[in-house]
Each structure stands twice: as structure tokens, then as C-alpha cells.
Amino acid sequence: MENASSEDEGSLRDNSVDLNDGTLVDPHQLELEVTAQLAEPTNSATDPFTTSDEPKPNNTSPVEPFIGMEFESEEAAKLFYMAYASQVGFSVRISKSRRSRNDESIIMRRFVCSKEGFHLKKSGDLDEGKKKRKRATIREGCNAMIEVIQKYYGRWVVSKLVKEHTHIVEPPSRVRFVAPEEYAHADPYLGMEFSSHEAAQTFYYAYASRVGFDVRIRLSRRSTKDESFVMRRFVCTKEGFTPSEENGEDVAAGKKKRSRTPVREGCKAMFEVIRKDFDKWIVSKLVLDHTHELAIAPSKVHYIQSQSEVVVLSKTPGEQLGMLSNGAKPAAYDNNIPIWNERKSTQNFSFSIDDTQKLLGYFKRMNGENNTFSYAYRVDNNNCLTHAFWADVRARGSYYYFGDAVTIDMDFKTDSNMLPFVMLTGVNHHFQSVLFGCALLVDQSEESFVWLLENWLTAMGAHHPASLKTVLDEAISSAVSSVFPETRHRFCLNDMFNKCAKQLANIYSLYPSFEEEFKNVVNTTESIEEFEFSWNSLLGKYDLGNNNWIQYLYNIREKWVPAFLKGAFTAEISPDLEPESLREVLFKKYFNRKTPLPVFITLLDQAMIGWSERESLEDLASSFTKPILNFPSNLLKQVSEVYTRSVYNIFEREFVDSLGYYVEKIEDGLVSKFKVIKDDACASPCTSTARMVTYEFSDKRVRCSCGKFEECGILCRHILRVFLTVDVRILPEFYVLKRWTKDAKSGFVLDEVLRFNNLYRDAVRFAKEGASSDEVFNLAQQHLQLAYAEVMNLKQRYG
Secondary structure, three states, X not given: OEEEEOOOHHHHOOOEEEOOOOOOOOOOOXXXXXXXXXXXXXXXXXXXXXXXXXXXXXXXXXXXXXXXXXXXXXXXXXXXXXXHHHHHOOOEEEEEEEEEOOOOOEEEEEEEEOOEOOOOXXXXXXXXXXXXXXXXXXXXXXXXXXXXXXXXXXXXXEEEEEOOOOOOOOOOOEEEEEOHHHHOOOOOOOOOXXXXXXXXXXXXXHHHHHHOXXXXXXXXXXXXXXXXXXXXXXXXXXXXXXXXXXXXXXXXOOOOOOOOOOOXXXXXXXXXXXXXXXXXXXXXEEEOOOOOOOOOOOOEEEEEEOOOEEEEEOOOHHHHHHHHOXXXXXXXXXXXXXXXXXXXXXXXXXXXXXXXXXXHHHHHHHHHHOOOOEEEEEEOOOOOEEEEEEEOXXXXXXXXXXXXXXXXXXXXXXXXXXXOEEEEEEEOOOOOEEEEEEEEEOOOOHHHHHHHHHHHHHHOOOXXXXXXXXXXXXXXXHHHXXXXXXXEEEEOHHHHHHHHHHHOHHHHHHOOOHHHHHHHHHHHOOOHHHHHHHHHHHHHHHOOOOOHHHHHHHHOHHHOOHHHOOOOOOOOOEOOEXXXXXXXXXXXXXXXXXXXXXXXXXXXXXXXXHHHXXXXXXXXXXXXXXXXXXXXXXXXXXXXXXXXXXXXXXXXXXXXXXXOEEEEEEEOOXXXXXXXXXXOOOOOOOOOOOEEEEXXXXXXXXXXXXXXXXXXXXXXXXXXXXXXXXXXXXXXXXXXXXXXXXXXXXXXOOHHHHHHHHHHHHHHHHHHHXXXXXXXXXXHHHHHHHHHHHHHHHHXXXX
């Protein structure tokens, strides 16, 4: 059972947000774009409480909230909505909360526009004959609100949302960032002057943040002429006492009220400013002493709004982002602009009920025709599709043969006009793209990607890939770490360079040679030591040691720099040789949001049929034709009979290029070491680098410092050159990977996948029924252990 309780409305009139608990706003839901327009902090030596910088336009579009939006915590949701409000042009307060009866923890929060509701008329003073000044109406019955509830898996989800206001909202002309440290040299004193009451408020909030207490607005007075402020009083949040509820109506009516922890303790600390001469504000009353202990520098974010601007009072942008990430995964930014996710939000996109029903009808029809067709889906409260995954028999067969290296393709992230379509792809033995599964994800949170990867893994018979490539994205990264802890996760190098071009645009423009040198450091360094030396030299040359984006790239270097990825199988031959992608054929032309879902499915099926036919044609051509040997070589003759045509052409190019290399033996013995370098004085730095090849004469095992065979499964030119030197004429069989041969798809049917899926479904039903009671559980566990032992004995008996 749950019950509702109201929150003190005055506690959020200044739009303050407490970050002491180190909670994290999900960067896939909240990009904190507000910081993109923050002006540089003012450092006026003459008057630290006024600013002279020219207003900068606030052109950043706010991140729109949407139903289903997820956050790590209630505080994260509060921070997001207040940042959103500060950019749209309204202020926020807490309207309602709900606590759990089990542990008193908050499980629901409702944040509303400060003009929500209406003022209640007070009759007490009028009965005594006192004349009350007519006050300006602040509340106008606005319905704008957002409500978040805590889900069973711990995250907070937007359950109710009203964006429309009943009054005019106007975004501020700028958002200005102010750090409390700017006021570290000044304490408040009587007679202190400010240019505006907002400046006074900013100063006192900064002082409170530095000293260690929280502030609320206690009292204001307006002019009888124009209703403008003439006095503001700010007090410690522990000022006064919490009203007793013993005589309240609810108690009188017999309703039991939950006892709440007192917040106010009668503290007298306060700061009052009054307006003088229409252009300055003076501190008229001041109490600095508190009746309670002060906390140690609480981390607080305040949004102080005026008609012309919003002042964000917090630590420096870098430290603020560091707090939000809780130190686990520091957000990357340059010039205080966070870029951890350049997500094109799909929050305003949704599938209709009709589209949802048609897609589910397609899934059921495909599964009815062939029960190897696997699918899963989710719908929202309106029965509209939010998640969908499917994989047909072709995809599941392709994964069994070629699922050692997988790519999650999400082109819609860079184009908001595209459908939120996700492809899991790989490379077949003809170096063609193959599909392992498809998905539609309206919500791209970590939980959504975990759902996708778990369903996909089940459909693929629980076989984990050796490596998995994605774009730089925190939600995907966390999901991959959770579902595939042993899989080598890496970021797409082209995507990383594209992000660098955006984040380092100023540096690229200032230093024209930097981009080429930067890419050379990444692409041509083969050892970790060489990379570290070249990286530090590059940073020192251009004085980039303190650049936040460069620091962030270095922190994640193990997931994108080739020198750190050696030994991980990727099936990638070279950076300039990539298989054709479906996105080049259909994505930009047909897979946009204007395409009806049934049309999209039809086009996708046709494209997949085309891909399958191309693979079948290559299978046929490789089986019944042999390539023309341009060189009389036993090695080439051998591999021409086993490799597919495409892979043979790649191998032949490596063999031909190996003839242009010079070999020098630097260590002799059963295990010899050779230095291989291009025999060309005009060679480029990339090709003139010396490679070290180690060769074991006893079993013909060989290893090259370039690591190409470990990465793609095809021998490099350096090893082939050493083979010619030591007279190896027949390629050892362990250097011919089956996945690149004509027989790559031999010896398998989908029986194994079907058996796994059937056992998995039975096991889930068994567990569900077996956990119904203690007696049933004990019996189920006993029989399950006996069955497992019999299965293992049978496997050992028959191998």
C-alpha cells in the first residue's frame, strides 16, 4: 500500500536541487544542453556582485521530457525538469509526493509549474478588521507538470506529463554559469550593495553553498505602484518551526497522519535586501549565526531566474558533470559542452496502435510459417510499440557461421528523421554484410539495450561473440558490459574520428597539421608503449594536456585505439576495405519516419532476400570456379582451392605486396626472430615501419607484431615474406580459418538452436512452477540436479 503526502511548497521556489547523494542523470535521457550556452564566469575585480559581460543568445533547444523517460534517481529527474524549465521560461515547485508504506521511501514525485493551482483566500486577518493589500496573483491554474514514479528495477520513469501552460512562457535571452568560488573572498555585511535582487540572491546562495547551509525565500514586499519587488528576505531552511498537525482537520476527522522528521529548528540566520533609488539593492538586515551545525560545503545547483536570464549557480561545468557521473564514467566535454551522447532523441516519435498490430501480426505469421523465427516486443500503457526484436532463420544461421564479430548499427542516432531501427550485423566468408537480427527501439536507455541484447542472445542459442563494435554511447556500453562481460567491446574508429572533428574543430582550424598527426598516432602505432610516447609527444607539441576531450579519449583508449585491441578478432581486413552496408542502399531513402511500418518491413524483407541471393551466387561461383593464378606459387595454389574468391583476392594482394619487403634475421635458433621492412626508400611512414616476426621451426607457428592474423584471420604480408625466406611452401592448416573458406557453412543445421530454445522455454516454465512453495521447490531442485547429472554422464559417454 502507498499513501500520498504534500511537500513544502516554499522549498523549491528558487529552483534549487540538492546533489549531495551523487545521483546521476541518465545521459541518454538528459544531455544537459543548458551548458552549451553558458557564458564565462565573471571575474570583476571592482564589483564581484555585478556583471558587465554582454548577454549571449540562448539558442539551445531544450531536451523535451516525454512519457517513459527514465532517470537513475528522483533527484536526477528533478534536476532535469528544472534545467528544462529554466530554458523554456518557467519555474518549478514540488506539488506532491508518495511514500511506500514498507520503508517510508519516496516512490513518486510530482513537479509542477509555480503557477499551478490558485491561492487560497485567508479570512483570519479580515475578521479582525485589518486591511490587507491586494497582492499580485502568482498562481493562475497552470496545468503543466511532470510526474515520475520508481519502477521495480530501481529507475525513475515519467508516468504523467503536461507540457502546455495556461500563461505565456518566454525563454531567457541567456543562461549564465556562476561558480560559488567566485565569491570566496567576500562575506555579507550590512550596507553591501548589489545591482539587482537577483544579484543579491546569487551572492547569498553562493555564500550559503560555500559555508554549508541551504537557503529559501522567506518574505518579499512589492511596490504599491507597479508591483515590482522592493524587499527580499532569504533565510536558512531551518528557520522557524514545522507546524504542529495535532489540531489539523485530518486528525479531527480520525485520519492517522504519519509522523515526519522535523526540518526546521528555529534558526535565526537571514539576509534581507531592500531597493534604494530604483537602481541598487542594499543589505538592510543580516544575521550570520546559526543555531545548528553547518554541513561541509553541500553540492547544490540553483536556477535563479529573471526576465532576461537564468543564472546557474554551481561548481564549474567540469566539476558539475563530474558530480553527475558520480566519478564512474566522466562525461566528455570541450569548452564546457557535454558530448558523451550526441543522441538525436526519438522522444517525440511513437508507433501507432495500428502499426503495432500490423507488426505483431507479421511476427505471428512468420513464426507460424517457420517456428525458427524469433521475436519479442514491448508496448506502453496505450498498447503502442516501444521495443521490438526479430530474427529469422537466415539471421540465426548466419550468426552460427559468422557470429564471432558483431556490429550494432544505429545510424538513426545521427539523423533524427530516420526510424529508430537497430541492426546487428557481421561479415560472411565472401566479405559481405550479413544480418544477425533487427530491432526497433523508441527508447534508447540502458535498460532497453539490455532487453534487446538478452533477447537476441537467447535467439542465437546463447553463443557469445568474440568482439562487438558499437558507436560511443554510454547506454550501449553499460548494456554490453552487463550482457557480454567476456566479449571484447570496442568503439567504431570512424565514429570516434567524426566525434573528434566536432569536439576539436577549433584545434583543427587553428593547427591544420594536427588532424593528420593525430590520426597517425592512433592508426600507425603498434605497441602500447609506442602509442603512449607518441600521444604524449603530440599533446606536448600542441599544449593540449588540459583539454577535456583529449583527456576523455585517453581514458577510454583501450576501447578504440588499435594498439590496445590487438588479439581481438574483428573480421576487419583494413580500415579502407569495408563490406557494403544496408544503410547505403535503403536507409536514407526509405527508412525515414514518414515510411509506414508495413512498408518498412516489406522493404527490409526484400533487401534481406537480395543479400541472401548475393551470398548464394557467390557460394555457387566459388564452388565451381577457380581464380587465375598470376604467380607460380604453391601457397597461392593451395589457398585458391579453399578460400572463397573474395578472400583469395585479399590473400593474393598480401602475397604480392610481401615481395616488396626486406627480411633481416636478428635472432637465430629453434625460435627465430626476423625484422621485416618495406624495401623502398620512398615508403610512407605507415608502410616503412619495421615489423617483428617470430617463427618456431618445430611446429611452424608464427607471430607478427602487426597482429593482423589475430584480428582478421588472414595472414599478413610480413609473415608471408618470412615464409618465403624459410621456405614454407604449404600453409599450415591452423592458419586457414574455416570462416573464410568455401566450406564455412558446412556441417550445421538449426537443430542446435531449436533444441536450446525448446529447453530454455521448458526451463522457464519449470522454474516458475517449481518456486511456488517450499515443498514444490525442494522436489523440483532434487529432480533438476538428478537430470543435470544424467545429461553430463551421457555427454561424457558419447563425447
